[in-house]
Amino acid sequence: MAEDARGRLIDAAGRAFAERGFEGASVRDICSDAGVNIAAINYHFGDKQSLYVACLEQAQCSESRQTLQAADPSLPPEARLHGFISGMLAAQGDPDRPRWHNALMLREMAHPTTAAAEVLKRYIRPLAETLREILEQISPGVSGMSHDGWPVGFSVVSQVLFYAVHRPVVRLLMGEAEHDALDVDFLADHITRFSLAALGRGPTIVGPSAVPSAGTRKTVPR
């Protein structure tokens, strides 16, 4: 809150762009939210487009800490996968990380502008490489499958991204109360179990004892 004008502008603009899109967010609303004069955008960034790019750069730089723990190759692969999924899920609701960071990048990825290539190179590609490494560790040979194992990786991350993109639908489908019960820990466990079962590691997700052998709910398998 006590940031300088430039920082407050990026924060206000990031929230506006993430929520209403680039054309849906007006510079007047943004400046009003940031508590700065209209001319501040021109002074600090040049124009609206450059402000948008600045928001995207800020969103890229703030990587979730939890995602990084999945990069440790010394951990057992199941724990790394759980960490990866949990990290991606947590990034959505991380209190230390502004809400709009993820939402804005999702918008950019769903409807890429000229800035998309940079986001992909700096943010998405490293994540993809980490996941590929984990999956290869879990199921050796998966990288040599058809299309270099990309579809398998997509099947994993798609489950995570679903809750980021389609949360409004989930809320409407399940109802408010049931939806709120789907916290990060539950979803991370579910997605990890679903994916491990598909890969032939761990029990299938239905049946009397559907709890993974390596840990219980709310616990990262060690």
Add this chain to the structure above:
Amino acid sequence: MAEDARGRLIDAAGRAFAERGFEGASVRDICSDAGVNIAAINYHFGDKQSLYVACLEQAQCSESRQTLQAADPSLPPEARLHGFISGMLAAQGDPDRPRWHNALMLREMAHPTTAAAEVLKRYIRPLAETLREILEQISPGVSGMSHDGWPVGFSVVSQVLFYAVHRPVVRLLMGEAEHDALDVDFLADHITRFSLAALGRGPTIVGPSAVPSAGTRKTVPR
């Protein structure tokens, strides 16, 4: 092409809204594309917002034929699941169905307006019920799992929606040539196999014989 002004307007507006969003699409561009006068929007729909709702209604009504085949309870559940997934995937690239129909509904679901509730009731909810029925048939008891089995259904549809929402990212990650090889048949088989394996039905997706017993690629299990 030889439609009346109202029809041409919906088509042009649908494409514009799906591609550039509600605020990103100007009524002048839409009317120019449709080959009608600016005032036609006011005359036929009242205003831009009502035109948007008309587009959404049109998109809801044109349901893909292939999705329906999954509703036949007499088929084996694995075939129904494959049909369901294949139908959803095919709806994206159905030549008989304008490209924008799916894209527009995805936009509405990711960032709901007041019209979202209707889309959910008429389009999403029935799909969800069909899937729930199929999954219960495949793995009895899944509906009685935690949160009424919703997460399991989400894990299935999320894989399909991923290719609808994040196709630009897939293209950039894999490269143009590799991406084009991911046709509807391949993806339907992959997602079906991944999901069935997670549910404990069918082999896991990696290993020497990763082909489902009930059929080969490009073949719906009978």
Add this chain to the structure above:
DNA sequence: GATTGTTTCAAACAAACGTTTGAATTTTCA
């Protein structure tokens, strides 16, 4: 063929848009 009702058209509307200006104000640093 005159008279309806329907649809199209060019032109203009006020409002909002992103952007720019040049003078005030604050901050910086010698």
Add this chain to the structure above:
DNA sequence: TGAAAATTCAAACGTTTGTTTGAAACAATC
């Protein structure tokens, strides 16, 4: 303290926005 740089400000810029107007063109009915 005083000059220079950095920042903020109210006001206006020209465009584009969605919308409206009233006349013209078309179609249908008697």
